[in-house]
Amino acid sequence: MAEVPPTDEGWFVLHDFYTVDWDAWRAAPERDREAALDEVESFVAHREALAQADEGDSAVFSITGHEADLMFVHFRESLDELDRIERQFEQTAFADYTDHADSYVSVVEISGYTAPDYFEDPESVxxxxxxxxxxxxxxxxxxxxxxxxxxxxxxxxxxxxxxxxxxxxxxxxxxxxxxxxxxxxxxxxxxxxxxxxxxxxxxxxxxxxxxxxxxxxxxxxxxxxxxxxxxxxxxxxxxxxxxxxxxxxxxxxx
Amino acid sequence: MAEVPPTDEGWFVLHDFYTVDWDAWRAAPERDREAALDEVESFVAHREALAQADEGDSAVFSITGHEADLMFVHFRESLDELDRIERQFEQTAFADYTDHADSYVSVVEISGYTAPDYFEDPESVxxxxxxxxxxxxxxxxxxxxxxxxxxxxxxxxxxxxxxxxxxxxxxxxxxxxxxxxxxxxxxxxxxxxxxxxxxxxxxxxxxxxxxxxxxxxxxxxxxxxxxxxxxxxxxxxxxxxxxxxxxxxxxxxx
Amino acid sequence: MAEVPPTDEGWFVLHDFYTVDWDAWRAAPERDREAALDEVESFVAHREALAQADEGDSAVFSITGHEADLMFVHFRESLDELDRIERQFEQTAFADYTDHADSYVSVVEISGYTAPDYFEDPESVxxxxxxxxxxxxxxxxxxxxxxxxxxxxxxxxxxxxxxxxxxxxxxxxxxxxxxxxxxxxxxxxxxxxxxxxxxxxxxxxxxxxxxxxxxxxxxxxxxxxxxxxxxxxxxxxxxxxxxxxxxxxxxxxx
Amino acid sequence: MAEVPPTDEGWFVLHDFYTVDWDAWRAAPERDREAALDEVESFVAHREALAQADEGDSAVFSITGHEADLMFVHFRESLDELDRIERQFEQTAFADYTDHADSYVSVVEISGYTAPDYFEDPESVxxxxxxxxxxxxxxxxxxxxxxxxxxxxxxxxxxxxxxxxxxxxxxxxxxxxxxxxxxxxxxxxxxxxxxxxxxxxxxxxxxxxxxxxxxxxxxxxxxxxxxxxxxxxxxxxxxxxxxxxxxxxxxxxx
Amino acid sequence: MAEVPPTDEGWFVLHDFYTVDWDAWRAAPERDREAALDEVESFVAHREALAQADEGDSAVFSITGHEADLMFVHFRESLDELDRIERQFEQTAFADYTDHADSYVSVVEISGYTAPDYFEDPESVxxxxxxxxxxxxxxxxxxxxxxxxxxxxxxxxxxxxxxxxxxxxxxxxxxxxxxxxxxxxxxxxxxxxxxxxxxxxxxxxxxxxxxxxxxxxxxxxxxxxxxxxxxxxxxxxxxxxxxxxxxxxxxxxx
Missing domain, CATH: 3.30.70.1030 (Apc35880; domain 1)
Known part of the structure; x- marks a missing residue:
């Protein structure tokens, strides 16, 4: 059996992709749209802010192409937090105008291929x-x-x-x-x-x-x-x- | 023809995956939501309890990512029981807020690669x-x-x-x-x-x-x-x- | 070019898979459900009975897993009959509560690999x-x-x-x-x-x-x-x- | 680079596959169904007739299995005609009861593998x-x-x-x-x-x-x-x- | 590691594919259809015109087959412009009658395989x-x-x-x-x-x-x-x- 490289793990990551239901959005009353925008803005701002306490990070991206309109990226210390964020998004009025198109769950990792010393004894480097x-x-x-x-x-x-x-x-x-x-x-x-x-x-x-x-x-x-x-x-x-x-x-x- | 390893079979297994229709959930009246929650809680609790009689086991998991929100795992003595459980879930009011996203049918198995004695004569080990x-x-x-x-x-x-x-x-x-x-x-x-x-x-x-x-x-x-x-x-x-x-x-x- | 084995063909076969729209079923009035059940029961019973005249066979199966809830299997002498059965199912009130999830068209076949005599002269065996x-x-x-x-x-x-x-x-x-x-x-x-x-x-x-x-x-x-x-x-x-x-x-x- | 065989092209071809929305069909008033049937019958008959002027051909087929209920095959002198036929079908009332399930675009071709003479000088053969x-x-x-x-x-x-x-x-x-x-x-x-x-x-x-x-x-x-x-x-x-x-x-x- | 050819990049490209919801279109009041047509015509004409200022190009194509009815092709100097165009289309009343079926994001490129001189010193050629x-x-x-x-x-x-x-x-x-x-x-x-x-x-x-x-x-x-x-x-x-x-x-x- 080939030797396994040592690894170190950091934050868990959720890449979450959504398409916008533009037909529903265009059809929605101005008032509903404003409420939805307030909620999603606050949803993201709140998570970006929280993240600044060195316990993760969060951001939203505009995605080009039909697969998705929006990508949220969240780094957190546990899967539980990511799972909760995903469900919390669905509680916003904005989520009414989106479909959950794709996602990816992972954990930040460095591997020992190029720095075996660090993995044997991090203090030594x-x-x-x-x-x-x-x-x-x-x-x-x-x-x-x-x-x-x-x-x-x-x-x-x-x-x-x-x-x-x-x-x-x-x-x-x-x-x-x-x-x-x-x-x-x-x-x-x-x-x-x-x-x-x-x-x-x-x-x-x-x-x-x-x-x-x-x-x-x-x-x-x-x-x-x-x-x-x-x-x-x-x-x-x-x-x-x-x-x-x-x-x-x-x-x-x- | 290469030799086939002996196997022993245990419980049949159903992994059942559901996405939540969050839009429908947000739109539902509080009263309907409470009824739905009561039914699904009782559906799971009942099956977990039944399982304790050594005739299987059941559990529900929160799944992270867009493929599913919930996974039910059921172990039972026959496919018939698993088939019934799947249809019984659909009778709950909670099922109205879910889509059946994926599933997997299998039967617990041990194989004789590493313990041929056990398979030849279980009493001998x-x-x-x-x-x-x-x-x-x-x-x-x-x-x-x-x-x-x-x-x-x-x-x-x-x-x-x-x-x-x-x-x-x-x-x-x-x-x-x-x-x-x-x-x-x-x-x-x-x-x-x-x-x-x-x-x-x-x-x-x-x-x-x-x-x-x-x-x-x-x-x-x-x-x-x-x-x-x-x-x-x-x-x-x-x-x-x-x-x-x-x-x-x-x-x-x- | 490698030699082609002889084959003999029997009945044409249709495997037809349907998922049940459980949300629609739960929402339907008792009276509509009873009518739908009568129609599908009669649809299957009628085809099972017809089949007994040695001109085919039909049966319905409960399928475990999300891909399908029901599988109909029909054996008939021609594709035309299978095609008609498929469309006749869609005329039943029960079909309202189903989606056509999968299907498979084939013709029963035996091949001459292991019994060349039978294929050269069936009367000789x-x-x-x-x-x-x-x-x-x-x-x-x-x-x-x-x-x-x-x-x-x-x-x-x-x-x-x-x-x-x-x-x-x-x-x-x-x-x-x-x-x-x-x-x-x-x-x-x-x-x-x-x-x-x-x-x-x-x-x-x-x-x-x-x-x-x-x-x-x-x-x-x-x-x-x-x-x-x-x-x-x-x-x-x-x-x-x-x-x-x-x-x-x-x-x-x- | 391997030698390319000569080819000759004939009519462009569109294979167009549709599923029928049987639920909508069963729910439609008799009068709407009759109008839809008149339109689709005339759509096909008209194109079959036109085709007889040696400028193409058209036909409709009943397809067995869940992938499609109907296949239209159209041969025409240009892609433009095929493109128009596809959109013209969508103008019929019958199209309301169908979904466009699949299609295939091609151009009839003979190749010179087995008759090089014909391709060098068609008059010579x-x-x-x-x-x-x-x-x-x-x-x-x-x-x-x-x-x-x-x-x-x-x-x-x-x-x-x-x-x-x-x-x-x-x-x-x-x-x-x-x-x-x-x-x-x-x-x-x-x-x-x-x-x-x-x-x-x-x-x-x-x-x-x-x-x-x-x-x-x-x-x-x-x-x-x-x-x-x-x-x-x-x-x-x-x-x-x-x-x-x-x-x-x-x-x-x- | 094999040598990487030099490349030069030009405009970013968006190929955007839409199917038409023909059922909705047929059902729409004449007035709504006219408004929708006005908006999409102006959407395309405007982008074609803008493009003439040497800062890109845009065009619309009728696509034959079920995968798409329309393809928009946009060349622009940045992804940001393409992203905006995609969202601007969704603001038109015409978009109500379409689904976003496919897309492709790329950047125009020439590579140095056949003209190394140009890449080393464009002025030299x-x-x-x-x-x-x-x-x-x-x-x-x-x-x-x-x-x-x-x-x-x-x-x-x-x-x-x-x-x-x-x-x-x-x-x-x-x-x-x-x-x-x-x-x-x-x-x-x-x-x-x-x-x-x-x-x-x-x-x-x-x-x-x-x-x-x-x-x-x-x-x-x-x-x-x-x-x-x-x-x-x-x-x-x-x-x-x-x-x-x-x-x-x-x-x-x-």
Whole structure:
């Protein structure tokens, strides 16, 4: 049996996707629409604020394309909180105008491929590195940012079986992969979260960027590194942009 | 033809998944909601109680994500009872506010890969082991627990064909798999049920845990053992948490 | 081009799957429900009776799981009759409370892999064998029985291409397969019907059994014989139990 | 790059599939139903008649199974006409009782694998052959016939890549395939239409037969010829029977 | 790691697909239909006009088949504009009669496989070539044209892994591919847009033609060139024809 890399877990994550029922929205009386907007704005603002107490984070994004109109991203310390948030959204008047189109459950994860020392003894590594890893586990969502979210798995087919490789070989490929990522430092922030045992694929990847072309570039470049070229299996991609809760009226008005 | 391992069967199992029609729920008069809550609470409580007579078990779980809001798990001695339970739920007023989103039919199974003696002559093995196997066939659902459910099959493709291997090779891999499972004793309880001939994949796996990270860890570690790495094909994963029937009002209130 | 085995065809078959719209049913006035029950009971009873004139057979089954609540199985001499039955069901008041969830069209078939003599000259084989084959082509549905239905195809991929094998090799594997089936004589009755050119996969398999565990066992054992292990591709599995038409009121009452 | 066979194109084709909303139909006043039947009967009769001017053909079929109740097949000189027919159907009162379940867009095609002379210089081949090819490009739909429709593609996977073979090898396989087809002359009429660039698979195949068993037989036999066994990828199969437009009332009455 | 080709990006693209709710349309009062037609005509005309300021382009197409009735294509300088257009459409009264059936998000892209000089130093290449490349990045939609749209990816499976090939090998195949395309100059205009990181496949291809048979021909021929035969994976194909916004009343009238 191939060696399992050590991992560390941070916040649990819920990506929650909704389509807007635009026909119902257009048909609703102005008064109902205002009430709905108040409730959803307050729902998001309240969760963004709570999140600032270092116990998570929350944000809403406008998604382009028919699969969804809105994506909420929530980071929290437990699944219970995420489960509650999901049900609390459904209590808002705004939820009347939405359908729950998709979702993804995961837990933020760092793995020991490239930093075995940290996993053996976190205190042994220098403070900067330790802080870096710790900050990866409790990510903050940048403001006014483009987002790309997609789930992925590693292949296990004959000739392309990630889970059958020596850990050294995997670590080497992950290092190349990581180095490529570092070239996008300052342009792309990424959150890697494991969904093994939690959702249909093995990881959820969330990329944040000021320039959407950087998202295209990094995903395209990475497709050529061995770990993706041979072993990456990708699910659906969602793309959009964060907006502040007070822009809900503008969002809904087109 | 490769040798078939002996198996023993226990209770039949129904995993039943429902989404809540939150729009209808919000729109319903308080009185109707109370009646619906009374009925579903009594529906679950009644079946949990019945189950205590050693003739099965029942529980309800809150599921996180858009695929389902609720999962009912029922263990019973016959398919007929499961079929009836499914239709009885639909008679409750609460069912008006739900859609039947998914389901899985299986029968609890132990196989002879790692304990051929037990299958040849159950009386020959020591009482402890016999009791252990027998208890695996009539599992109890832990209280206040996280759950992860997923169906799986063994691959039959060129180069990765489980059903074409010698039974010795399969038994060896199953032993490694089992040993890995034992390392999670006390942390993870698992129920393995065969759905061959009964539902779309070959087995349904239900994991219970106090700490959801253990679920992620065991499924991830197992992905590296040969039996999963090469031969495992996985369906959709559902994750959630058990709640007592008297918490239905709190569940529905967000 | 590999040699094509001879085949003989019997009755055309329609497996028709419906979900019940339980919300509409619960909301319907008692009087409408009674009328609907009368109509569906008479619809099934009439077709079961007609079938007894050796021109087909019909039955209704309660299906466990969300994919369907009811399966109707009809054997008839022509597609035209099956097509009419399907539309006649839709004329009943009961159909108002159902959705047409799935279906499968096929024609009962025996193939010449294991009995080439019968196909060259049916009169040459002994009467018992001839009668056996003839009875396979016009199957009767047992009463009070469990059922498992699934469609399947033979693979045509590199390394696992059934249609590229010598007929002798195929015949040999089919014989092993058939011998395994004979071990379940008295426990399992099976109907094999070809859907090549008629529906999405190549065959529809219907298994009847008094003990549902036998269904699991035979399908599991067969997965190890070469013809299934290497060449079988399976669709969705439906499992349920036959009930007499006069039990429709009990079925709908949970 | 492998050599591309020459092709000739005939009429554009639309296969249009509709389910009937039987609940709405049963609930509709007799008067509305009569008006709807008049409109659809006239819609079809009008298009069948127009078609007789050698500018296409049209027909309606009753489809067995849940995927569709009705299939319209239209041959026309341009996509524009097909697009208009599709929208014109939606203007009929009958369309109120239908949902658009599936469709397939293609263009009738003959390819030069087996008759290179015709493609180099159509005048050079004898008149009979030329007429034959020309008639294949503007097919007529037989009356009172069974139909089987399915889309298909050629595989492009390692070990089974049609598009990577020498044209001689392809031509040879196509000839065997064609010879097999000729054995069904008088029993089966087939229309081959390319959907490359037009719809999801590469060809649409429509088979017409007086005896539905012949459809099963030809598709089954062909599965053993190399071009299908190794290179054929099949989509969904629809089976049904043509009926004259004046039978719409009988069709809708069950 | 295989070398990544340089790329240049132009406008962002939204392909937006809608089905018409014909039942609702037929049922709507004449007055409401007129208002809806006015709004959608003005919605499209306005966006087509805006586009003429060299900041994008917009057009509407009638799509044949059940997947969609209408396709809108929008080229714009940012995702934000596309996102807004999508929501603005939903504000029109016409949107009441539509469902959002599909969509595709991408960014126009040229890659350096065949013109490395341009990418190293755009000024170094002759003005004609530079203008050509620049015009590819900001495409204009031809009037009165047939359209075929499909997403595609490059394969990454054992034996057919595009991302694992040397850049020279890829460049050579892309050149053959490009040469084949050039043979259709004047007949086919194509827009290639990357959707890596933005949508589910890797590119969206839009072909425009006066003669729809040319679309079939080019896609079929290209299927034989190595880059498609071995490495191309294709999604769904949509086919239709552009119409001027003032034809919306005729379009909706059949």
């Amino acid at each position: 220098d403070t900067g590195l330790r802080k870096y890893f710790e900050s990866k586990l409790t990510p903050e969502i940048p403001e006014d940012t483009y987002v790309s979210f997609y789930p992925m798995s590693k292949r296990r087919q004959p000739g392309q079986n990630w889970y059958d490789l020596d850990i050294e070989e995997r670590a080497e490929m992950m290092e190349v992969h990581g180095d490529l990522g570092k070239q996008y430092a300052g342009k792309i922030e990424q959150v890697i979260a494991s969904s093994v045992g939690l959702d249909d694929m093995e990881w959820g990847v969330t990329l944040f960027a000021d320039d959407l072309t950087d998202v295209k570039d990094i995903v395209y470049e990475m497709r050529f590194d061995e770990v993706s070229a041979k072993y990456g299996e990708f699910g659906s991609f969602y793309v959009g942009r964060r907006f502040p809760p007070e822009d809900f009226p503008a969002f809904m008005a087109g | 020591d009482t402890g082991l016999r009791k252990y196997f027998e208890s695996k066939l009539t599992p109890e659902i832990p209280e206040d627990t996280y759950v992860s459910f997923y169906p799986m099959s063994k691959r039959r493709q060129p180069g990765q064909n489980w059903y074409d291997l010698d039974i010795e090779e399969r038994a060896e891999m199953m032993e490694v798999h089992g040993d890995l499972g034992k390392q999670y004793a006390g942390k993870i309880e698992q129920v393995i049920a065969s759905s061959v001939g009964l539902d779309d994949m070959e087995w349904g796996v239900t994991l219970f845990a106090d700490d959801l990270t253990d679920v992620k860890d065991i499924v991830y570690e197992m992905r590296f053992d040969e039996v999963s790495a090469k031969y495992g094909e996985f369906g959709s994963f559902y994750v959630g948490r058990r709640f007592p029937p008297e918490d239905f009002p709190a569940f529905m209130a967000g | 002994d009467t018992g064998l001839r009668k056996y084959f003839e009875s396979k082509l016009t199957p009767e549905i047992p009463e009070d029985t469990y059922v498992s239905f699934y469609p399947m195809s033979k693979r045509r991929q590199p390394g696992q291409n059934w249609y590229d094998l010598d007929i002798e090799e195929r015949a040999e594997m089919m014989e092993v397969h058939g011998d395994l089936g004979k071990q379940y004589a008295g426990k399992i009755e099976q109907v094999i019907a070809s859907s090549v050119g008629l529906d999405d996969m190549e065959w529809g398999v219907t298994l009847f059994a008094d003990d549902l565990t036998d269904v699991k066992d035979i399908v599991y054992e067969m997965r190890f014989d070469e013809v299934s292990a290497k060449y079988g591709e399976f669709g969705s599995f439906y499992v349920g139990r036959r009930f007499p038409p006069e039990d429709f009121p009990a079925f709908m009452a949970g | 004898d008149t009979g052959l030329r007429k034959y090819f020309e008639s294949k490009l503007t097919p007529e739909i037989p009356e009172d016939t069974y139909v089987s429709f399915y889309p298909m593609s050629k595989r492009r996977q390692p070990g089974q890549n049609w598009y990577d073979l020498d044209i001689e090898e392809r031509a040879e396989m196509m000839e065997v395939h064609g010879d097999l087809g000729k054995q069904y002359a008088g029993k089966i009429e087939q229309v081959i239409a390319s959907s490359v660039g037009l719809d999801d698979m590469e060809w649409g195949v429509t088979l017409f037969a007086d005896d539905l068993t012949d459809v099963k037989d030809i598709v089954y036999e062909m599965r053993f010829d190399e071009v299908s066994a190794k290179y054929g990828e099949f989509g969904s199969f629809y089976v049904g029977r043509r009926f004259p437009p004046e039978d719409f009332p009988a069709f809708m009455a069950g | 002759d003005t004609g070539l530079r203008k050509y490349f620049e015009s590819k990045l900001t495409p204009e939609i031809p009037e009165d044209t047939y359209v075929s749209f499909y997403p595609m990816s490059k394969r990454r499976q054992p034996g057919q892994n595009w991302y694992d090939l040397d850049i020279e090998e890829r460049a050579e195949m892309m050149e053959v591919h490009g040469d084949l395309g050039k043979q259709y100059a004047g007949k086919i205009e194509q827009v290639i847009a990357s959707s890596v990181g933005l949508d589910d496949m890797e590119w969206g291809v839009t072909l425009f033609a006066d003669d729809l048979t040319d679309v079939k021909d080019i896609v079929y021929e290209m299927r034989f060139d190595e880059v498609s035969a071995k490495y191309g994976e294709f999604g769904s194909f949509y086919v239709g024809r552009r119409f001027p916004p003032e034809d919306f009343p005729a379009f909706m009238a059949g």
